Amino acid sequence: MVMKYWKLGVLFLTLSLSASAQKFAYVDTEYILNQIPEYKQAKEQLAKISKEWQSEVEAAQREVDEMRKIYELERILLTDDLQKERLEAIAAKEQAVRALQQQYFGGEGELFTKRRELIKPVQDQVFNAINDMADRGGYSMIFDSSKGGSVLFVDPKIDKSDLVLRELGY
DSSP: OHHHHHHHHHHHHHHHHHHTTSOEEEEOHHHHHHTOHHHHHHHHHHHHHHHHHHHHHHHHHHHHHHHHHHHHHHGGGSOHHHHHHHHHHHHHHHHHHHHHHHHHHSTTSHHHHHHHHHHHHHHHHHHHHHHHHHHHHTOSEEEEOSTTOOEEEEOGGGOOHHHHHHHTTO
16 A cells, blocks of 8 residues: 555656646636626626526515515414415415526526526637647646636646556556
């Protein structure tokens, strides 16, 4: 076990020494995107749509709250059957509100779809430009320095994943 970690450490040291000859760069994709008018327009349009949908969901939720308030005020006057009927109506309205939220803001909701439709083409242009720059400049790796930064481009020639797997015996 210790030998395996020692080999892994030597491997990473070797890789880091060989990586010193590589060219690296970073970009701030958030800054780049915010300089593109189409991106700004898309963000504004999404914010407007999101605000409208959020208002619609909040109005529906206020209806549920009002139904519940009226029920609580009238409950002692209602028969058991009417109480049950009102509670079912409230539950159905709550379910409709959740469905509306999911429709607009869920993982595959309309906002997600609209964001993909409006913003993804601009992002694709930026990432294609980064890849072109990497190819022309001979960069091995380009990092993103914006929030949640990540690696945007990696030259496949420096990918040593299979070597590590072989070293681990897989």
